[in-house]
Amino acid sequence: MTRKTLLMLGCVVLTSSSAAFAAEEEDEGELVEKIVVRNRLFSVANRFELGVNAGFGLLSRMTDTYVLNASVAYNILEWLALEVRGGWALGGLTSVARAIQDDYSASGTASDASDAWQMTGHGVLGLRFQPIYGKLNLFGEGSLHFQFYLWVGGGVTGLRKESLVACAGGSSSCTQWLAGGRQGASPFTFDGDTSGTFNKISPLGSLALGFRFLFGREADHSFKLEARSWSFLDSYLVGITKNQVSEANPTGGGTEAPGVGLTNVMTIDLGYAFIF
Amino acid sequence: MLSLRDSLFIAALLNAAAAPLAFAAPTPGDAPVLLAQATPSDDDDEDEDDAPAAATPASDEPTSASDAPAASPASPAAEGSAPTSSAQAQQLVSGAPLFNPNVKVHVIEKKPYTDKGTFEIAIYPAAVQINGKFTQTIGSFGSLIYHLQENFALQITGGYNWWNVESGFNGELVEKYRVEAQAATSLLWTWAALGGVEVTPFNGKFVLFDGILGRFSFIINGGLGAGGTRHQLKPQTTRADGVVSEATYGDTGVKFMGSIGAGFKVQLGEHVAIRLEVRDVVYTARMETVNGCSLTDLTAMDAAVIGGREPNTVTGLSTGCLSDSFSGVREEDGYRHSSDAKLAKNLVQTQSSDVLNNVGLYAGVSFIF
Numbered sequence: 001m002t003r004k005t006l007l008m009l010g011c012v013v014l015t016s017s018s019a020a021f022a023a024e025e026e027d028e029g030e031l032v033e034k035i036v037v038r039n040r041l042f043s044v045a046n047r048f049e050l051g052v053n054a055g056f057g058l059l060s061r062m063t064d065t066y067v068l069n070a071s072v073a074y075n076i077l078e079w080l081a082l083e084v085r086g087g088w089a090l091g092g093l094t095s096v097a098r099a100i101q102d103d104y105s106a107s108g109t110a111s112d113a114s115d116a117w118q119m120t121g122h123g124v125l126g127l128r129f130q131p132i133y134g135k136l137n138l139f140g141e142g143s144l145h146f147q148f149y150l151w152v153g154g155g156v157t158g159l160r161k162e163s164l165v166a167c168a169g170g171s172s173s174c175t176q177w178l179a180g181g182r183q184g185a186s187p188f189t190f191d192g193d194t195s196g197t198f199n200k201i202s203p204l205g206s207l208a209l210g211f212r213f214l215f216g217r218e219a220d221h222s223f224k225l226e227a228r229s230w231s232f233l234d235s236y237l238v239g240i241t242k243n244q245v246s247e248a249n250p251t252g253g254g255t256e257a258p259g260v261g262l263t264n265v266m267t268i269d270l271g272y273a274f275i276f
Numbered sequence: 277m278l279s280l281r282d283s284l285f286i287a288a289l290l291n292a293a294a295a296p297l298a299f300a301a302p303t304p305g306d307a308p309v310l311l312a313q314a315t316p317s318d319d320d321d322e323d324e325d326d327a328p329a330a331a332t333p334a335s336d337e338p339t340s341a342s343d344a345p346a347a348s349p350a351s352p353a354a355e356g357s358a359p360t361s362s363a364q365a366q367q368l369v370s371g372a373p374l375f376n377p378n379v380k381v382h383v384i385e386k387k388p389y390t391d392k393g394t395f396e397i398a399i400y401p402a403a404v405q406i407n408g409k410f411t412q413t414i415g416s417f418g419s420l421i422y423h424l425q426e427n428f429a430l431q432i433t434g435g436y437n438w439w440n441v442e443s444g445f446n447g448e449l450v451e452k453y454r455v456e457a458q459a460a461t462s463l464l465w466t467w468a469a470l471g472g473v474e475v476t477p478f479n480g481k482f483v484l485f486d487g488i489l490g491r492f493s494f495i496i497n498g499g500l501g502a503g504g505t506r507h508q509l510k511p512q513t514t515r516a517d518g519v520v521s522e523a524t525y526g527d528t529g530v531k532f533m534g535s536i537g538a539g540f541k542v543q544l545g546e547h548v549a550i551r552l553e554v555r556d557v558v559y560t561a562r563m564e565t566v567n568g569c570s571l572t573d574l575t576a577m578d579a580a581v582i583g584g585r586e587p588n589t590v591t592g593l594s595t596g597c598l599s600d601s602f603s604g605v606r607e608e609d610g611y612r613h614s615s616d617a618k619l620a621k622n623l624v625q626t627q628s629s630d631v632l633n634n635v636g637l638y639a640g641v642s643f644i645f
Binding site: 058059060061078079096099100103110111113114115131132133134135136137138144148164266 | 407448480490
C-alpha cells in the first residue's frame with residue numbers, strides 16, 4: 001500500500017465521518033424540533049373532570065340571560081371528551097321589553113314578541129373535540145398551555161315566558177303593578193299554566209367554541225373561555241285579546257304564531273375544571 | 277514512508293478533531309438553546325422533560341433527582357448515571373449538551389419567519405357584526421400592514437359594509453308595538469377608513485392531532501379614522517298587490533370612528549397567514565342632516581310636498597343639500613321619493629345622539645412580502 005493510497009484512504013475516512021456527523025447533527029436538530037412541539041406537557045386522556053361554569057348573554061334583545069352550570073366530563077382521548085353539563089339560567093326582561101310592558105293598556109288585540117322565552121333548568125350531553133393543543137409564550141420562558149375545542153351536544157331545557165302584552169287581573173291591577181315598581185309577582189306571567197304557552201320544556205341544542213388553559217403539575221386544573229350558543233324552540237301568541245286575559249284564560253284567545261323557528265342565545269362562558 | 281498503522285492513526289486524529297467542528301457548525305435549522313439545570317420542580321415547558329432524553333440515543337434511563345446538579349459535562353454523576361459516554365456528554369450542540377442526560381435543556385426556537393420590515397396585505401371577505409341589536413352589517417375589508425418591528429406594525433384599514441340594514445328585531449318592534457330605537461341608535465355604518473397600529477404581544481404554537489404543526493400570533497390592533505353612515509327612512513313593505521317596496525335610506529354623513537380589536541394570526545408558510553379577529557368599531561352618532569339637508573331644508577321640502585311640488589323645486593336650500601334625492605318616482609314600485617322628505621325631517625327633528633359599538637368578527641387571509 002503506497003503513501004498516496006493511505007493518504008487517500010485517510011481523506012475518505014475523514015470526509016465520510018464529517019458528513020456522517022453533519023447528518024447526525026441535522027437529525028438531532030430535527031428530532032429536538034419535533035419533540036419540542038409534539039410532546040405535551042399535559043395529557044388529559046382517560047381522565048375525568050369536574051367543573052363549574054358561568055356565562056352571560058352576549059346579545060340581549062328581549063331577555064337577559066345568565067347561565068350557571070356544573071359539568072362532569074371524561075376525556076376519552078387526548079382530543080375527544082364526553083361531557084354532561086347541567087344548571088340553571090337566570091334572567092329577565094331587557095329594558096326594551098320592559099318599556100313595551102310599561103305601555104300596557106287593556107284594550108285591543110296584540111301579539112307577543114318572538115325570542116322572549118327565558119331559560120331555566122337545563123341539561124346537555126355533548127362531545128368536546130379538542131384536537132388543537134398549543135402553547136402561548138407569555139413573558140420570558142413562561143408559557144400557557146391550552147386546548148382549542150369545539151363542543152357539540154344536546155339536551156333539554158325548561159323555559160318560562162313573561163308576556164309583554166298579556167296581563168292578568170285587569171287594567172287597574174296591571175298598571176298599578178307597573179307604576180309601583182314591579183313589586184311582587186308579575187301579572188304578566190302565568191307560572192301555573194300547563195298549556196305550554198308560558199312554561200314548557202324544549203329540546204336544547206348547544207354549540208361552543210373555546211379555549212381551555214391547563215395548569216398544575218399534571219394538568220390538574222383548567223380554566224375555560226368559550227362562546228356558546230343555546231338553541232331551543234320558540235313560540236309566541238298572536239291575536240291576544242287583552243281584556244280577556246286572566247289566570248283562567250292566559251292566552252286571551254290568542255293563537256300560536258305559525259312558522260316560528262328557533263331562539264338562539266349566545267353566551268360567553270368562563271369555567272373551571274378539576275381534572276383527575 | 278508511513279506505515280498503514282500510522283496512516284490510520286492520523287486519519288483517526290483528524291476525524292476526532294473534525295467531529296466537534298461538525299457538531300458546532302451552525303446550520304439554518306439549528307435552534308439556539310438556553311441551558312438550565314434540571315430540577316424536579318422546574319417543569320414549565322413541554323419539551324423540558326423529554327427533549328434531551330429523546331435526543332440522546334443512549335438515555336433511556338430516567339434521570340433521577342440526584343443527578344440534577346450534574347450540569348457540568350465533566351461531572352462524575354453524568355458519567356456514572358447514564359450510559360452516555362463521557363466524550364458524548366461533553367459534546368455541545370449549538371452550545372447545548374444535548375447528549376448529557378442530566379442537563380435539562382430549554383429549547384427556544386427561532387421564529388421561522390421574521391416580520392420586521394415586511395408588508396402584509398390582509399383581506400377580510402366577510403366581516404360580520406355579532407352584536408347587531410338594532411342594526412346588522414356584513415362587509416368586506418382590507419388592511420395594509422407594515423411591520424416596523426417584530427411585534428409592532430402600522431396598519432391602514434378600509435372597507436365597505438355591503439349589507440347594512442336595520443335588524444329584524446327593530447322591524448318587529450315597529451310592526452307589533454309601534455316603537456323603535458331612536459334614530460342615532462339605529463344608524464347604519466357603511467364604509468370606513470382607519471389608520472392605526474398593531475402589536476403582537478404573544479406568539480404561540482399548536483399541534484393538530486399530534487401531527488400538523490402550526491404557529492400563531494395573538495394580535496391587538498387599534499386605529500382612528502372616519503366612516504360613512506346612513507339611516508333607514510322607509511322600511512321594506514309588501515303592498516296589497518304583492519309588490520315588494522324596498523326600504524329607502526338617507527345618507528347621514530361622515531362620522532369620526534375608532535376601532536380596537538384582538539385576534540389570532542395563524543402562519544401558513546412564509547408568505548400566507550389566516551387571520552381571525554374581533555373588532556369593535558366605535559363611532560359617534562348624531563342625526564343632523566339627511567342627504568346633506570338640514571332640518572330647515574327638510575322642513576321647506578316637506579312643505580313643498582304638501583303643496584304639491586317636488587322637493588327639488590325648492591330654492592334657498594343649503595349648499596350640499598341633495599334635493600334631487602327626495603324627488604322623482606322609483607321605477608320598480610312607483611314609490612315617490614318625496615315621501616322621504618317628511619320621514620327625514622322626523623328623524624332630524626327628534627334630536628338624538630349615541631355612541632355606537634359595532635362588534636364584528638373579521639375572518640380573512642393575509643399575504644406577507
